[in-house]
Amino acid sequence: MVDVKNVLVLGAGLMGSGIAQVSLMAGYNVILVDIKDEFVDRGYAKIEEGMKKLEAKGALGGVTAADIMVKCTKSIDLASAVKNVDMVIEAVIEKMDIKKQVCKTTMDNGPSHVIFATNTSTMSITEIGKDSGAPDRVCGMHFFNPVPLMRCIEVIKGANTSDDTFNTAMDFAGKLPCLRGQRYIAPVLKDRPGFIVNRMNAPVIIYLHWAFDEADKRGIQWERLDADAGGKMPMPPCVLTDFTGIDTNFHIMNYYKETLSPDFEPGKVIKELNEKGDLGPKTGKGFYDWSQGRDSIMEKIKKAEPAGIFDLNTIFAIMLNEGCRILDEGISSGFKVIDDANMAGMNAPGPFGAGKKNYEAWAKVLNDLADKTGKEYFRPIDLMKSGEFLKMRK
Numbered sequence: 001m002v003d004v005k006n007v008l009v010l011g012a013g014l015m016g017s018g019i020a021q022v023s024l025m026a027g028y029n030v031i032l033v034d035i036k037d038e039f040v041d042r043g044y045a046k047i048e049e050g051m052k053k054l055e056a057k058g059a060l061g062g063v064t065a066a067d068i069m070v071k072c073t074k075s076i077d078l079a080s081a082v083k084n085v086d087m088v089i090e091a092v093i094e095k096m097d098i099k100k101q102v103c104k105t106t107m108d109n110g111p112s113h114v115i116f117a118t119n120t121s122t123m124s125i126t127e128i129g130k131d132s133g134a135p136d137r138v139c140g141m142h143f144f145n146p147v148p149l150m151r152c153i154e155v156i157k158g159a160n161t162s163d164d165t166f167n168t169a170m171d172f173a174g175k176l177p178c179l180r181g182q183r184y185i186a187p188v189l190k191d192r193p194g195f196i197v198n199r200m201n202a203p204v205i206i207y208l209h210w211a212f213d214e215a216d217k218r219g220i221q222w223e224r225l226d227a228d229a230g231g232k233m234p235m236p237p238c239v240l241t242d243f244t245g246i247d248t249n250f251h252i253m254n255y256y257k258e259t260l261s262p263d264f265e266p267g268k269v270i271k272e273l274n275e276k277g278d279l280g281p282k283t284g285k286g287f288y289d290w291s292q293g294r295d296s297i298m299e300k301i302k303k304a305e306p307a308g309i310f311d312l313n314t315i316f317a318i319m320l321n322e323g324c325r326i327l328d329e330g331i332s333s334g335f336k337v338i339d340d341a342n343m344a345g346m347n348a349p350g351p352f353g354a355g356k357k358n359y360e361a362w363a364k365v366l367n368d369l370a371d372k373t374g375k376e377y378f379r380p381i382d383l384m385k386s387g388e389f390l391k392m393r394k
Contacts, residue, residue: 001168002113004086008033010078010102011091012043015119018147019089021047022176024068025060031085033075040074047072050148059179078102082110087172089141091119099128107132115165117141121198122255125158125191135160139169140188142195144345149180152345154195156188184344190331193259196338197345199331200322202256202264203377204315205249208237209267210373211310216269220307222287223297227304232312234347236301238287239294241270242280250274263377314369317362320351324384327392334394352389359387 005028009020012034023030024047032047034040051065060068075081082088088106092098099118106116116138118128129138140156153173157166166187173185188195194202215225226236233240241249249270256264266274273279273286280286288297323338332338339350355362363385370378383389 001164001171002086002115004115004168004172005029006031006085006087008078008082008085008088009091010034010088011093011119012040013091015143015145015147016089016091017043017046018145019091019119019143020072021050022148022178023089024051024072025177026175028071030072031075031081032072033078033081035076037074037076040076044072044074054179078105079109082106082114085110085114087115087117087168089117089119091143094120094123096123096127099123100131103128103132103138107134107137113137115139115168117169119143121195122193122252124193125156126160129158129160136162137165139165140191140195141169141173142188144197148178150345150347151178151181151184152186152197152341153183154186154188154197154341154345156191156195158191181344184340186337186341186344187333188331189333190329192329192331193256196326196332196341199326200319200338200342200350201346202252202260203318203322205253206263206375206377207310207314207318207369207373208241209253209270210375211237212241212269213267214309215307218307220309221304223300223304224307225309226301227306228308228310229312230306231302237310239297239301242286242288242290244280245282246270246273246279246286261377263375313362314365316351316354316358317365317369318378320355320359320362321366321378321380321384323351323355324381324389327389328381328383334392335389336393355384356390359384359389 007023007028008031009016010033012032020030020032032040032043048069051068054060055065090102103116118140119142121142125140129135132138138158139161142154144150144152155169155173170185186196222238226238229236250266253264253266277283278285281290284290326332326338335352339352342350363380366378366380370376
């Protein structure tokens with residue numbers, strides 16, 4: 001395995017600066033790289049600010065923020081900066097051509113052992129590394145936002161990733177600290193859309209889009225639909241979709257429509273909001289008018305009569321079925337990894353704990369849902385409805 005000492009983080013935005021911060025806290029030398037000085041300076045300042053806050057709380061183990069920041073250097077020239085690094089973690093814009101380009105630049109200019117780890121949340125690791133000249137040294141390392149606080153890191157093996165690269169990435173990820181609980185590293189054994197956590201939650205969005213359209217058709221207010229969550233979700237569906245960004249939600253669904261199933265076609269309500277430019281808090285309006293503030297919206301939801309359109313039981317049934325697909329496709333070795341990854345990446349329990357006792361009833365729920373919505377993707381797969389997944393704990 002490569003002995004990682006020098007790390008280059010490519011992309012100094014929110015994710016990149018978070019990755020750089022935890023890498024520095026783990027004791028690595030870090031080069032922060034972006035395309036403009038102002039981007040690098042902004043990212044560096046964000047890291048420094050985070051370190052100073054931790055120092056003030058006595059959370060840096062006796063060293064100062066200045067002691068740590070001396071190990072962080074800046075650059076806007078990837079080809080030159082990569083010459084003596086052991087690992088590059090890429091957190092640039094989600095565009096395949098750019099990711100492939102920076103991957104090739106890394107392999108063309110870095111040492112013969114350098115590993116390129118992409119933080120993509122959706123794109124194919126195999127495709128990113130395919131034309132790099134060293135696809136065996138390319139893997140995925142998917143962090144969750146905010147990086148210092150969210151425990152999960154998914155390490156993904158592309159079709160050409162060597163065992164040595166994968167094991168080095170697993171080892172490196174396991175050394176990165178987390179400020180809230182124990183860091184959890186989920187091994188992703190196959191390069192498939194959404195990996196583990198995002199993949200398991202993806203078809204829930206099909207259900208929510210159906211619920212949005214159903215409420216719209218019946219003239220039901222959004223707060224009544226959100227009241228169906230009964231306060232048991234961190235954010236109810238309309239609030240969550242607004243916060244994620246209507247445009248982001250729309251693009252995610254189109255991506256899964258192309259890569260998983262036509263049943264991921266975005267719903268009518270989401271299409272209309274996206275076209276109007278009502279994208280959530282960032283534009284002031286989405287499902288809700290955010291000028292009145294979040295507290296006011298949540299109070300309205302609390303007082304609303306539930307619409308009776310969607311329920312959490314169905315969400316767990318959908319997640320269990322998708323979790324079984326993840327097992328069936330060989331993406332994960334066992335359902336404990338899937339449940340643990342969901343808790344570490346989403347701060348929410350996975351479906352297998354409850355699914356062990358409820359899979360037969362949930363299979364019926366899913367068949368009824370497929371009939372009701374016309375979405376065949378909801379049909380329970382054999383591994384789920386037979387209960388055979390129970391043999392695949394680890």
